[in-house]
Amino acid sequence: MPRNTQHHLTPREELYGRIRRFQERLRAAGVDLALIIQNADLFYFSGTCQDAHLMIPAQGEPLMMVRKSYERALKESALDRVTQLKNLAAVRSGIEKYFKGSSRVGLEMDVLPANLFFRYKELLKPMEVVDVSEEIRKTRMIKSPYEIDRLKDSARLSTEMFSQVPSFLRVGMSEVELAGRIEQYMRERGHQGALRVRAFNQEAHMGHLMSGWTAACPSFFNGPTGGAGLNPSFPQSAGYKKIGRNEPIVVDYATVVNGYISDHTRIFSFGQVSDKLTLAHNISLEIKRFFMREAKPGSDGKDLYYSAYQMVQKAGLSEQYMGFGSGVNFVGHGTGLELDELPVIARNHHIILQPGMAFALEPKFVFPNEGAVGIEDTLVVTETGLEQLTGHDDSIQIL
Amino acid sequence: MPRNTQHHLTPREELYGRIRRFQERLRAAGVDLALIIQNADLFYFSGTCQDAHLMIPAQGEPLMMVRKSYERALKESALDRVTQLKNLAAVRSGIEKYFKGSSRVGLEMDVLPANLFFRYKELLKPMEVVDVSEEIRKTRMIKSPYEIDRLKDSARLSTEMFSQVPSFLRVGMSEVELAGRIEQYMRERGHQGALRVRAFNQEAHMGHLMSGWTAACPSFFNGPTGGAGLNPSFPQSAGYKKIGRNEPIVVDYATVVNGYISDHTRIFSFGQVSDKLTLAHNISLEIKRFFMREAKPGSDGKDLYYSAYQMVQKAGLSEQYMGFGSGVNFVGHGTGLELDELPVIARNHHIILQPGMAFALEPKFVFPNEGAVGIEDTLVVTETGLEQLTGHDDSIQIL
Incomplete structure (x- = not known):
C-alpha cells in the first residue's frame, strides 16, 4: 500500500x-x-x-x-x-x-x-x-527538473487521496472526523505531517477542511477561506460541525512528500448545491482554463490576475471572490518547500512567468452562510505554458 | 465518541x-x-x-x-x-x-x-x-487553576490514546502506519494538529514515534530521541521501519487541546525487551518516583537534576542518559501553549519550583542499535508537591 x-x-x-x-x-x-x-x-x-x-x-x-x-x-x-x-x-x-x-x-x-x-x-x-x-x-522560485519530479510525487499522493474522499465521507460525520481519516491516509503513504510556512505567525496543519457555512468563517490565515477550527487557539480548518446535505465540502490539503508541498482543493457535496454556488464554481473552472490556455513564459502575473478578475466582475461575483468582503489579493501562490514561496499571482504585483516556476492556482468564492466553492491545483510553468501536477475531476463531486 | x-x-x-x-x-x-x-x-x-x-x-x-x-x-x-x-x-x-x-x-x-x-x-x-x-x-510559566484544568483536558485525551495503542499495534506494521492511526484517533477527539514550539527551527509534528534502533537515530531536535523520519527534509519521528518483536516501541506524543500541550511517553513491546533495557527503564521509573516524592515548592530544579543524575551514574547509564553520547542537558521542560516553556529542569540551571509550574519529566535512555526506554509525564507543581496529569501504566507494556 x-x-x-x-x-x-x-x-x-x-x-x-x-x-x-x-x-x-x-x-x-x-x-x-x-x-x-x-x-x-x-x-x-x-x-x-x-x-x-x-x-x-x-x-x-x-x-x-x-x-x-x-x-x-x-x-x-x-x-x-x-x-x-x-x-x-x-x-x-x-x-x-x-x-x-x-x-x-x-x-x-x-x-x-x-x-x-x-x-x-x-x-x-x-x-x-x-x-x-x-x-x-x-x-x-525556479524549480529544477529534479524538484518538479518531487512536486509530482507529492501531487500524486494528493490526487490519490482525493479519489478516496468519497469512501471516507458520511452524512453526519464531523469535519474533524473526515480530517482525521484524510490525514491518516496520507501519513501512512508518506505525508511528513508538518507543513512549512515562511511568513511569521502563518501556522497551518496540513490543510483546511470546511463544510457549508464554516468555509465562510473568517480567520487570520492569509488565504481565501478560514474554517471554524476546533477552538480559538487554532482558529482554522476543520471543526466539530457535522457535514450535512446540499452544502459544499471544501477539502483543501497541502501534501508534503520529501519536503515538497502540493496544494490542492476539491469540492464534494451530498446532493446538489444551489445554482448560485454551481455557477460560481464554473467561473473558477473558467479561470483555471484561462490560465492553462494563456499563461506561459513571458506572461505577467498581474495581467493574468486582472484578466481573471474581469471574468469575476462580469459574473457579478467580486464580493465573493477569494473570501467574502475582505478577500485576499492573490489568486495564486508559489509552492515548494514552503507553502508561501514565490511567485505570487496577485493584484498590483508584476511578475514575469518563467519556466520552472510552480504555483498553486486557487480561484475560490465564499458565500456567507452557504460556504465556499472553487478549485486549487498545483501547476508548473513549462517552456510552452502550464502543466497541471495535481489531478482529479475538478467539478463539484456530487455524492 | x-x-x-x-x-x-x-x-x-x-x-x-x-x-x-x-x-x-x-x-x-x-x-x-x-x-x-x-x-x-x-x-x-x-x-x-x-x-x-x-x-x-x-x-x-x-x-x-x-x-x-x-x-x-x-x-x-x-x-x-x-x-x-x-x-x-x-x-x-x-x-x-x-x-x-x-x-x-x-x-x-x-x-x-x-x-x-x-x-x-x-x-x-x-x-x-x-x-x-x-x-x-x-x-x-505559572499556570492558573484554569490553565491546569486545560492541561488536564489535554492529558486526559493523551491517556485515552495510550489505552488504545495496543489495539492499533500489529507486528510488521510500519512506524508511520501506527503514527497515522494514533493521530487520527486524537484528531477526531479534539487534538488541534499543529504543535507550537517557540525556539527557532524546532519543528515537530504531534510527537515522536520510534521502534528499536530508530529511537537512536540522532536528530537536530532538542530532545533525547530523534527517530528516522520519512525523509531528510523532516528528519524525526516515525519512518517506514517495520515494527518487530522484542524491541521497544516509543510512543511520545504531544497532545494539544484548546491550545494546551501535554507531553507523554510510554513504551510498548511485542514480547520482552532485553534485561539491560528493562533495567534502564526501571531507573527512569525510579527517577520519576524520586521527583514525585521530593519535588515541591522551594526545590531547586538543579538539585533535582543532579540527584536524578546520581541515580543514573550509580546504575552505570550516564552514556545512555537523555540521548546516546551527546544527550541533552535537561530531564524536564515546561509545557503549556508551547512545548518549550519554562521551567527547564536541567544541568547547571537554578530554578526554584513554585505552585502552578507545569513540566514534562522525561527520564529516558537511548541504546544504539537497540532503541530507547523511559517515560514522560506532564506534571504540575502544587502547594505540597507534584501532581501527575498524564496517566496510563508506566511500565514497559508487553504485548
Missing part, C-alpha cells in the same frame, strides 16, 4: 546547481558570504536539515558546519565540505579560516528572530550583516 | 489576571508598554489569535487592534477594548492616542523575525524598543 516509501537524497549536482544560481545573485547583490541556518533553506542548499550553519561564498566552495547531528548530516548531504561545529564561536573562526576577506555577510533576516540576529551580528563584527532572504527566495 | 468537543473561551477574569501579573513584570523591567503579536502570546493574553496587535501598558487598560478577523476576535476575546486595525501605521497612532508618554516599548524579540523587528522599530521611533520575551515567558 505505501507508495512513497522511498526518500530521496538530493543529488550532488542538484545541490551545486542551486548553489551556483544563488552565488550569481549574491555577486549581483554585492554580498561576500551567506550564512544559511533556517531548516527549509538549509535543506534546499545542503540536502539535510540537521542543526547546521551553511556558508555559501559569492564565489567558490561552500562549507557546512554541523552541531547536531553531524553523523546524520554526513549521510544526508552530498556537499563536499561538511565539518563538525562545537559552538557558535567556531562559526566565526570558520569564516575567518575559509572565507578570509568577507566583509558583507548575508543572513535570512525574514525568518531569523531578532535576538538571534543580534547575536550573529555581534559574533560577526566588524563584518557588515545584510539581508539575503530575497536572493534565497528568488533562487528557490 | 468525541470527548473534547467543547472549546473554551478564556474567561475575562482569567485574562485580566494574566495581564496584571505581566504588568508587574513590565513595571519591574521599566517598560512602559508591551506590543504582543505572536500567536501563542496573543492567545494567552487575549483569548484569540486572530491577526492583531495587543498593547499592554505597565499600568491600566490594554487595547487590542485587530486586522483580520475583527469579527472573530470580538467573539473570542473577553478583553474590554478591541478595535479594528486598518494598517500598521494605525498601531503608532493607537499608542499615541491611548498610551501617551510611552517611551520604552517591549517586543517579543525572541520570536519576531529581524526584518519585522526593524519595521516596528522604525514605526515606533523615537520610542525605544526593548525585549520583553523573558517577562512574557516568566508570566506564562
